[in-house]
Amino acid sequence: MADLSLGHFVVLGGVLFALGLFCVLTRRNAIGILMGIELVLNSANINYVAFARYNQAGYDGQVFAIFVIMLAAAEAAIGLAIVLGIYQRFETIDVEATDRLRQ
Amino acid sequence: MSITVVVFYLLAAVTVGSALGVAFANSIVYSAFALMGTLLGVAATFVLLGADFLGVVQLLVYVGGILVLTLFAVMLTHRISDVNVSNRAVGRLPGLVLVAVVFGWMVRVAGRAHWVVKDPGAPAPTTYGIGNALLTQYALPFEVASIVLLAALIGAVVVSRKEVKG
Numbered sequence: 001m002a003d004l005s006l007g008h009f010v011v012l013g014g015v016l017f018a019l020g021l022f023c024v025l026t027r028r029n030a031i032g033i034l035m036g037i038e039l040v041l042n043s044a045n046i047n048y049v050a051f052a053r054y055n056q057a058g059y060d061g062q063v064f065a066i067f068v069i070m071l072a073a074a075e076a077a078i079g080l081a082i083v084l085g086i087y088q089r090f091e092t093i094d095v096e097a098t099d100r101l102r103q
Numbered sequence: 104m105s106i107t108v109v110v111f112y113l114l115a116a117v118t119v120g121s122a123l124g125v126a127f128a129n130s131i132v133y134s135a136f137a138l139m140g141t142l143l144g145v146a147a148t149f150v151l152l153g154a155d156f157l158g159v160v161q162l163l164v165y166v167g168g169i170l171v172l173t174l175f176a177v178m179l180t181h182r183i184s185d186v187n188v189s190n191r192a193v194g195r196l197p198g199l200v201l202v203a204v205v206f207g208w209m210v211r212v213a214g215r216a217h218w219v220v221k222d223p224g225a226p227a228p229t230t231y232g233i234g235n236a237l238l239t240q241y242a243l244p245f246e247v248a249s250i251v252l253l254a255a256l257i258g259a260v261v262v263s264r265k266e267v268k269g
Contacts, residue, residue, distance in 0.1 A: 004107050006220055009152070010213050012115050016141070018206040019122040026198040029131050031176050035138050038169065039122055042145045045161075049152045053223045059232045062157050063241050065149075066233070069164050070248050074255035076169040080176040081263035087180045088265070 009050035016043035030083045030093040034076065041072045111151060118144030135170070135177050142166050153226030156233050 016039050023036025045065040052061020083093050090098050121140030128134045142165040149158035237245050 003105055004111055006218060007213070008111060008115075009148070011210065012118065012148070014206060014209045014213065015119050016122055016145075017209070018202045019119070019126045021205060022198050022202040023126045025201065026126075026195060031173060031180065032131055032134060035125055035134055035173065038138065038165075038173075039125060039141065042141065042165075045157075046145060046148060049149055049154050049157060053152050053154070054218075054220045056221050056223065059229060059236045062154050062229060062233055063236050065154070065157055066160060066237075067244060067248060069160055070252065073164055073169055074252055076172055077259040078255050078262070080172055081259035083176055084179060084263045093180050 006050055006054040009046055013043040013046040013050070016040075016046065028094050028096055030086065030095050030098075031080070033095065034079045034083070037075070037079075038072060041068055044068060107151070111148075114144050114147050114151060118148065131177055135174050138173065139166060139170055142170060153223070154229055155226075156230045 020036045020039030020043065023039060024033050025036075027033050027036060045068050048061040048065045048068070051057070052059075086098050087093050092098065118141055121137045121144060124137030125134045125141060128137060142161065146158045146161040146166070149155075149161055
């Protein structure tokens with residue numbers, strides 16, 4: 001573990017964050033955007049755990065990561081329910097086609 | 104180069120490769136399956152960082168829960184005839200430029216920052232400590248989290264059910 005530095009994990013988290021941001025920016029499918037958000041949340045979790053480990057911060061970082069995972073689960077449930085509702089109403093989940101609040 | 108470094112690079116290759124698939128795949132179904140590789144890679148990275156319990160939580164909640172939910176949503180909304188369901192709004196090139204700028208800036212900031220790093224030491228089992236932390240120091244956030252989850256589940260049911268008139 002000695003030759004594996006904090007920078008390795010920070011860069012890995014950064015790459016995941018960038019790819020998630022790209023996913024959010026370029027997808028037009030609402031589910032694709034939600035997947036991008038999952039990537040971003042995972043990169044944040046990697047940073048939490050890595051920083052906690054390399055600072056001997058006890059369990060704080062891991063507990064925060066658990067809360068992030070919990071909120072991601074809630075977000076996925078709500079987000080996908082909304083996506084399904086939009087699909088029932090508009091017959092599409094293209095976020096550019098669903099720009100009205102009501103039909 | 105020790106074995107942990109080799110393992111790290113293997114895991115990073117799996118994680119980033121799958122994340123590339125998530126970001127660049129044309130079909131949303133391929134994206135969803137590539138997301139599984141990313142989540143598994145992140146779970147293994149947690150284990151590499153000595154967070155064994157968190158790795159299992161990631162496996163159970165993300166791979167077993169969120170990914171299955173996402174796949175269900177993809178299958179319920181995906182129209183097989185509609186090939187271009189994942190068209191680009193921003194366009195790949197402007198998106199790539201923007202993301203490259205953001206990534207370069209992040210790496211620059213991370214490279215210039217001075218971090219106080221201590222020797223992490225040997226990994227130890229974390230379940231006991233996390234359980235203690237959740238029920239003492241983080242008891243209130245833990246309870247609030249359970250209420251948030253309950254509200255989210257009720258909200259998901261209310262949002263996605265079919266309206267029955269009368």
